[in-house]
Amino acid sequence: MLQQTKPPYLDTMYCSFSNSLSLLLLLLILPLSSSIPSVSNSNAHHSTNTINMVPSEAETLFTIMESMSSDQTWRVSFPKPCQPGQTWPGIECKLGADNHLHVSRLDFGNHPNPSCKRTATFPSEISALPHLQSVFFFNCFTHTKTSFSVSRASNASSLQQLSLRSNPALVGPIPPQISSLKSLEILTLSQNRLTGKIPPEVFSLSSLVHLDLSYNMLTGTIPVQLGSLRNLQGLDLSYNMLTGSIPNSIGELVLLQKVDFSSNLLSGGIPEGIHQLSLLNFLALSNNKLHGQFPKGLEKLQSLQYLILDGNPMNITLPLELGKLVKLQELRLADSGYSGTIPESFSQLKNLSTLSLQNNRLTGEIPLGFGSLSHIYHLNLSRNMLGGVVPFNPSFLSRLGRNLDLSGNPGLCLSPSEAHILKIGVNVCGTNGNGSAILPLKNSQASSGLSKPFFLLTPALCVLGLHQILFLV
DSSP: OHHHHSOHHHHHHHHHHHHHHHHHHHHHHHHHHTTSOSOSSTTOOSOOTTOOBOHHHHHHHHHHHHHHOOSSOHHHHOSSTTSTTTOOTTEEEEEOTTSOEEEEEEEESSTTSOOOOTTOOOOGGGGGOTTOOEEEEESOOSSSOEEOOOOTTOOOTTOOEEEEESOTTEEEOOOGGGGGOTTOOEEEOOSSEEEEEOOGGGGGOTTOSEEEOOSSEEESBOOGGGGGOTTOOEEEOOSSOOBSOOOGGGGGOTTOOEEEOOSSOOEEOOOGGGGGOTTOOEEEOOSSEEOSOOOTTGGGOTTOOEEEOOSOOOOSBOOGGGGGOTTOSEEEOOSSOOEEEOOGGGGGOTTOOEEEOOSSEEEEOOOGGGGGOTTOOEEEOOSSEEEEEOOOOHHHHHHHGGGEEOTTOTEEEEOGGGTTTOOOSSEEOEEOTTSOEESOOOTTHHHHTOOSOSOOOOTTOOOOOHHHHHHHO
């Protein structure tokens, strides 16, 4: 109401007063505001007129995007790819000390990040992005053969993580020039088709924390320079064609937590130096040609939770010291020619959830203490020469169910009181009045009329199956 009745001259006075007040306030705060930058970080929503990418870096980024992905017309859709509100998926930028925005991360192949087109090849231009810290290419190079290259004069000195995974068209060797990536902490070159030897230059990357070269076609030996990666915590060279022995220098990598050399052609013994890896919790050496005795000091690996050694021609007795690795959760020693009895010390592995000893030459009885392994859910003792009565109560048998396999041990038999629980691959023990073990009692026996025993066995042994009895008759 007041605005509707005020005289026209008041508008003029008010406007003049407002302008004067605004000018006065501007003069007062100008010295203070001139010292405040217009953008404090890459996510700020202040004026960005002076915060752009370096033109040469922007051009490099467009070249990479256009060669890798056809999801967008990148120059048109994202003309300023680091500006707030225009950032495309798969890219991260950071504000540098030079007050310019720089690409710090590129991620291709995983939704919602950009997909890769059929003609995509490895973009060597990433070496021209000096502030790049992380690069991920997942299932990108699938049709057009390409090689992994690093410029000898690489500017990518800030690169900390490089992951090239699941790229079936990525072929050729690992370039020695990789040594120029001095800041690299994580190198993943897994599930590609890389060939040739592992270049010793890889082991000059002293900042490496994780090295994964698994699932390739790498050949040759593991370089002795392995011991120089003193910061390494994870090492995976599995599923290649590596030969020779495991270098004893692995014992110098005292921060190692995971080692996986499985499914290669490695020979010789487990190196003595491995007992120095006190932080090791995962060791997989399965499906190689390793043989001989376990290293001395094995019981020092008190952090070990997973020991996977299947498929090696060890041809020795099972080491008693394995029973001292009390944190073990999985112990896999199948298909390795172990002989002798199962050490009673294995009953001390109270955290054990999986024990695989199948297809060896083990004799004697199953240790009585196995029935008290409360965490175990998978137990495979099949295809050995074990004998005696299975020492498991109904509760143990019910808990494991189909995860218990004792088949292929003709000397084993199951107490008749537990026979109704489930089939575990062994016959049922029968006894005469004196407690001596006789022929197994089978459900089909009564109907067949085969009730008389043919011979007696000692109490420690079980008896022939029904198919053998029929053959004898």
